[in-house]
Amino acid sequence: MRILVVGAGATGGYFGARLAQAGQDVTFLLREKRAQAVQQDGLTIHSPHGDFHFQPNVLQASQLTGSYDLILLTVKSFGLEAAIKDIAPVVGENTMVMPVLNGMKHMETLSLRFGEHALIGGLCKINATLDADGHVHQMTPLHQIIYGELSGEKTERILKVDQAFQSAGVEAILSETIITDLWEKWLLLSSFGAITCTMRGNIGQVASAPGGTEFAQAIVTEALTTMKAFGYAERAAAVAKIRESVTDKSSPQTSSMYRDMMQGYPIEADQIIGDLVGRATRVGINIPLLQAAYTHLCVYQKNFVKQ
Ligand SMILES: NC(=O)C1=CN([C@@H]2O[C@H](COP(=O)(O)OP(=O)(O)OC[C@H]3O[C@@H](n4cnc5c(N)ncnc54)[C@H](OP(=O)(O)O)[C@@H]3O)[C@@H](O)[C@H]2O)C=CC1
Numbered sequence: 537m538r539i540l541v542v543g544a545g546a547t548g549g550y551f552g553a554r555l556a557q558a559g560q561d562v563t564f565l566l567r568e569k570r571a572q573a574v575q576q577d578g579l580t581i582h583s584p585h586g587d588f589h590f591q592p593n594v595l596q597a598s599q600l601t602g603s604y605d606l607i608l609l610t611v612k613s614f615g616l617e618a619a620i621k622d623i624a625p626v627v628g629e630n631t632m633v634m635p636v637l638n639g640m641k642h643m644e645t646l647s648l649r650f651g652e653h654a655l656i657g658g659l660c661k662i663n664a665t666l667d668a669d670g671h672v673h674q675m676t677p678l679h680q681i682i683y684g685e686l687s688g689e690k691t692e693r694i695l696k697v698d699q700a701f702q703s704a705g706v707e708a709i710l711s712e713t714i715i716t717d718l719w720e721k722w723l724l725l726s727s728f729g730a731i732t733c734t735m736r737g738n739i740g741q742v743a744s745a746p747g748g749t750e751f752a753q754a755i756v757t758e759a760l761t762t763m764k765a766f767g768y769a770e771r772a773a774a775v776a777k778i779r780e781s782v783t784d785k786s787s788p789q790t791s792s793m794y795r796d797m798m799q800g801y802p803i804e805a806d807q808i809i810g811d812l813v814g815r816a817t818r819v820g821i822n823i824p825l826l827q828a829a830y831t832h833l834c835v836y837q838k839n840f841v842k843q
């Protein structure tokens with residue numbers, strides 16, 4: 537299977553490297569600066585599962601030819617439009633486009649652009665980041681990737697995707713409920729993001745502070761109420777697990793949005809929190825805490841991102 541990984545940041549670098557390490561036919565589509573750096577230095581992964589350094593196949597958009605069987609989209613939401621333009625020439629009739637972005641909005645965008653048949657639902661759970669040298673650091677052993685047909689069917693093509701990820705030494709899960717999984721990942725991440733970015737601490741620090749647990753629970757309730765109004769069919773056990781994880785007083789967990797914010801990087805405020813606020817406003821649901829979190833993130837985004 538010809539696999540194109542778009543981006544060699546935290547998620548693309550990690551999962552793309554693991555696929556390549558397993559001998560899969562992987563090419564990275566990178567923009568000029570990153571392409572030059574990776575071509576010169578290779579790609580390095582630091583991981584509790586073992587470090588890995590290799591010289592990947594790298595192309596820039598103007599060098600793409602043919603079509604790919606699977607395109608793994610690992611850009612941030614604010615890079616999505618440009619990435620769509622870049623990959624469009626190599627999305628053939630049988631190409632599967634699998635994003636791992638957090639949130640839901642990108643699914644509509646991609647479906648409108650390439651058609652729903654091209655889209656494979658995908659998400660990943662990992663705590664990873666890029667360091668100043670462009671190395672990928674996986675900070676905890678978590679490296680889960682979940683994917684599935686939007687219909688839930690076990691088609692021939694999704695079984696091939698499954699085979700590739702199963703070979704890669706990561707926790708790979710073929711899901712028959714990927715849309716629900718995506719809502720739940722968004723519920724988890726929007727809550728993690730709003731809690732850690734607003735309170736500037738990890739989950740345990742917030743949960744241990746006066747009012748922190750109540751704040752975290754109220755954030756989950758606001759996000760959940762909004763998602764249910766837009767089609768999320770609540771699975772009680774999943775929501776209970778999310779509530780548990782956002783109120784765990786011993787948890788050192790943050791979110792990628794929090795880590796990006798601490799480093800002065802751009803964040804996905806609109807995709808992760810703004811989209812929820814917009815949806816709630818459209819149907820008249822009051823979500824004051826998420827609204828405040830969004831305002832807070834927008835102030836950061838406008839004034840404090842390092843150029
Ligand atoms: N980091 C994490 O732990 C997790 C992240 N996620 C989600 O995964 C998604 C990706 O996040 P993450 O991997 O952290 O992001 P990163 O910022 O680490 O990586 C994104 C990469 O995409 C590259 N990129 C952007 N546009 C293009 C393009 N047109 N062509 C080629 N490369 C491009 C950027 O490269 P450059 O700018 O250098 O050109 C950058 O290196 C997000 O939606 C995030 O919320 C989900 C779970 C965990």
Ligand SMILES: CC(C)(CO)C(=O)C(=O)O
Pocket residue numbers: 638660661662663724725728790791792793
């Ligand atoms: C759920 C979590 C926190 C880890 O995968 C995440 O998705 C992120 O940090 O973006």
